[in-house]
């Protein structure tokens with residue numbers, strides 16, 4: 001009798017069935033930028049931030065561009081896979097229905113987007129974090145209509161949330177003289193302004209039901225190839241790196257503070273700054289032969305977008321840290337994801353209070369593009 005009850009409870013946990021009666025799966029809602037966009041921007045016809053041409057996606061699925069700004073998987077793909085969660089489709093994917101949301105979640109990440117509304121304005125179209133949250137609110141309405149208020153509340157509260165933005169607020173806003181932020185703020189006051197804004201956004205997400213949040217920090221932004229070409233020596237831009245370090249410190253404190261303040265909330269912050277910095281400084285240690293030049297490049301011509309059908313690919317994509325001027329390769333993303341998994345303190349199968357992972361689902365290659 002006791003054994004049967006325990007067994008029933010175990011089955012309920014494994015199926016992700018909660019006592020409140022939500023027969024729903026644990027899925028993810030992902031908010032972010034080009035580091036984890038899985039195709040939203042390819043549906044924004046006027047966006048200049050689009051990985052819609054080869055060689056993007058060359059090592060993913062059928063090898064055609066799929067909306068990711070890399071050759072293979074994003075860091076969020078790899079972390080979700082390791083947690084046994086399905087890969088959420090892009091919000092803009094025309095095949096997105098309520099059933100798809102209930103089964104797989106949604107990815108709202110948009111290339112060029114930032115914490116601030118104005119970030120990335122020169123890309124013409126992108127979803128800022130506020131816009132992404134608005135789109136999430138629209139999804140909530142649809143799900144409430146579909147399964148009712150009470151089940152929907154349980155569904156949204158047991159989901160996993162990823163919030164990963166900030167790089168563009170520096171690279172495609174503060175550090176560009178065309179934006180007013182570059183003359184209105186100092187380095188310090190700009191990071192404070194980003195934190196105030198992010199705090200409001202995280203509280204809003206909590207208000208809307210988010211309880212389990214992972215907040216990603218920034219890497220050494222001053223070492224992306226695009227920043228290196230700004231100096232004649234090709235060295236990393238130290239000021240840009242300092243900004244990323246201040247952002248990470250402040251975002252880590254903010255996450256801890258909100259974890260303590262917001263009812264039933266767990267906000268985990270993780271960054272791979274030191275790890276990536278070491279990978280760039282000592283590439284051989286990590287199996288890389290090149291850490292300062294994009295694998296997909298136009299040789300010595302270095303516009304912001306170097307990866308095009310006429311670009312040349314490096315001989316061995318697994319030996320390059322960077323895929324294009326901004327984004328790491330699949331191989332680098334895998335190492336970064338493993339580092340973040342350690343930082344987030346996952347939730348391994350041997351911990352007792354871990355949320356039950358949804359049954360592993362084989363990631364399906366997104367067939368909605370081309």
Ligand SMILES: *[C@@H]1O[C@H](CO)[C@@H](O)[C@H](O)[C@H]1NC(C)=O
Pocket residue numbers: 117130131134
């Ligand atoms: C940013 O956009 C959101 C809605 O999209 C709006 O509510 C908010 O006031 C805007 N913030 C600023 C500082 O313009």
Ligand SMILES: *[C@@H]1O[C@H](CO)[C@@H](O)[C@H](O)[C@H]1NC(C)=O
Pocket residue numbers: 263264
């Ligand atoms: C927090 O969790 C408790 C116990 O599950 C629940 O009764 C309460 O309503 C929750 N509060 C919020 C704000 O989610």
Ligand SMILES: *[C@@H]1O[C@H](CO)[C@@H](O)[C@H](O)[C@H]1NC(C)=O
Pocket residue numbers: 346348350351
């Ligand atoms: C259990 O989890 C701990 C902490 O995450 C880890 O160090 C350990 O190797 C795990 N043990 C097994 C058997 O997986």
